[in-house]
Amino acid sequence: MRANDLIAKKRDGQALTEEELAYLIGGYVNDKIPDYQVAAWAMAVYFQGMTAEERAILTKLMVQSGEQIDLASIEGLKVDKHSTGGVGDVTTLILAPILAAMGLKVAKMSGRGLGHTGGTIDKLESIPGFRVDLTRAEFIEQVKRSGLALVGQTGQLVPADKKLYALRDVTATVESIPLIASSIMSKKIAAGSDLIMLDVKVGHGAFMKTFEEAEELAQVMVEIGKQLGRRTAAVITSMDQPLGSMIGNALEVREAIALLQPRAYEGSSAISPAMVVTIELAGRMAYLAGQSTSIDVGKKEALDHLRSGRALAVFRQWIEDQGGNGAVVDEPEKYLPRATEKEFFLANQSGYVQRLEALAVGRAASLLGAGREKKDDTIDMAAGIVLLKRIGDQVEVGDALAELHYNNGEHREEALALLREAYYIAEETPAREPLLLGEVMPRDT
Structure with missing residues (x-):
């Protein structure tokens, strides 16, 4: 069995067997198959997809690549x-x-x-x-x-x-x-x-x-x-x-x-x-x-x-x-970390909050110290953002939309710029969108 044959097989839209996937994943984990060949296989999967059986086999092989937690001694579900x-x-x-x-x-x-x-x-x-x-x-x-x-x-x-x-x-x-x-x-x-x-x-x-x-x-x-x-x-x-x-x-x-x-x-x-x-x-x-x-x-x-x-x-x-x-x-205020600096982000127009983009808010909080960009980054437990207005809320010029919490203001301006992007205020009242959009339940329920 050769990795390049398996790459070609997936490239051409064919399903790989359990034996073939085990060879590929096991070889990669054990450094017998190089990154570039597994990268080629992953790109083939990106374009060709996998069958339901392939997906289950791949998941099982990944589970078996390391330790598994045995919870059998705990009674109940x-x-x-x-x-x-x-x-x-x-x-x-x-x-x-x-x-x-x-x-x-x-x-x-x-x-x-x-x-x-x-x-x-x-x-x-x-x-x-x-x-x-x-x-x-x-x-x-x-x-x-x-x-x-x-x-x-x-x-x-x-x-x-x-x-x-x-x-x-x-x-x-x-x-x-x-x-x-x-x-x-x-x-x-x-x-x-x-x-x-x-x-x-x-x-x-x-x-x-x-x-x-x-x-x-x-x-x-x-x-x-x-x-x-x-x-x-x-x-x-x-x-x-x-x-x-x-x-x-x-x-x-x-x-x-x-x-x-x-x-x-x-x-x-x-x-x-x-x-x-x-x-x-x-x-x-x-x-x-x-x-x-x-x-x-x-x-x-x-x-x-x-x-x-x-x-x-x-x-x-x-x-x-x-x-x-x-x-x-x-007493959470007493025992949890608190930021030394707090600052309000104010509305520059009146109306209703139409959009509040989560990605921009998350990035702003991360810039203040609440997140990490690399796994070894240190985070500031006290840093973050408190949203005072959300979608559908009415605001007037000068109202506080959010409150920034930080100990290090090095990226404060960038965080404020992201909040300006996150909030969109207009005259009309927005429609209330549902939070639960769908579900996939087991077929036997």
């Missing part, structure tokens, strides 16, 4: 949720304690942020003392005891994906849906959960820019999960504007704490966009796990745990279990 990346996405911080309060087992491995998207691990590390480096035994024991643990991904998990992604990043093949799907699903499957819920973002601040692309990716990932024996579902949600109103690590923890407070659900006030998506995810996961009799019942039970304070209590316990100071729940 283990659940995991993955977002394809967005801005101000605090759903994991709220969803995980809700699911644990509902009796589900949340054993989650998460990554760090890169570019304009935030990473859950970085957000949690803004809590004083919070440990994301639990040993395997500590991780499993905590899930058994409290129903919830979250740690960083290990370097031994899916090394084939790590190597292949770095190659795709420099060969213009990142956008290949079969390669995106196998990358995401290999990590989720290797992490060991029984039920995988995918939140596929679409819009200005997401990787997928059109609904058609997002729907295809969702369908492909759900099919891979089914073929590899994992119960998998997906929702497609909008990322045209930031999901939350706080962008930045400690700021997003603050927002999560506020949204977990029972008083946020008193009266008839509208639920925030971040909570709309969180409740939709919770309802589906509870239903698919057999915990609730329907999605609507699952959503109601999730809200009940928020109103009762049970989800907040689980959040506090989660922090303390992983070495953090639970008092942050009571």
Whole structure:
């Protein structure tokens, strides 16, 4: 078997067998097949695609390239949720304690942020003392005891994906849906959960820019999960504007704490966009796990745990279990990092906010120190942006649209320029667009 024959076969639109894919991926991981040949294969996949069987085989081989997490000793159904990346996405911080309060087992491995998207691990590390480096035994024991643990991904998990992604990043093949799907699903499957819920973002601040692309990716990932024996579902949600109103690590923890407070659900006030998506995810996961009799019942039970304070209590316990100071729940302003400089970004015209482009806001927060462009960059936990006006809000000249938080103002002007791009104000009232745009559920539901 020769790599150039396999490249030619895929170039001509033919499917590769499991033996052929194993030869290619195994040879690449073991440095027996060079980068340039795998790059050629990836480009062939970009143009020719892969069959459903090829995608499942590729994902399985990537899973088998490294260690796999065995969660069998944890009783009950283990659940995991993955977002394809967005801005101000605090759903994991709220969803995980809700699911644990509902009796589900949340054993989650998460990554760090890169570019304009935030990473859950970085957000949690803004809590004083919070440990994301639990040993395997500590991780499993905590899930058994409290129903919830979250740690960083290990370097031994899916090394084939790590190597292949770095190659795709420099060969213009990142956008290949079969390669995106196998990358995401290999990590989720290797992490060991029984039920995988995918939140596929679409819009200005997401990787997928059109609904058609997002729907295809969702369908492909759900099919891979089914073929590899994992119960998998997906929702497609909008990322045209930031999901939350706080962008930045400690700021997003603050927002999560506020949204977990029972008083946020008193009266008839509208639920925030971040909570709309969180409740939709919770309802589906509870239903698919057999915990609730329907999605609507699952959503109601999730809200009940928020109103009762049970989800907040689980959040506090989660922090303390992983070495953090639970008092942050009571006084986030006191215990979370705070920026030395704050500055309002003001409206220069009156009207209604028509657009609030998530990508520009995310980049602005990153410039202030909240993100990293390279994996070894240091981030400022206190830096970020608080959105004071969102799409549909009426504004007058001089109103504060957003508040910048920073300790280092070196890129302040660039951040302000990006905010000027992000906000578009006009006279007419904009139409309210839905957050939940679609879903892909297992066929047997």
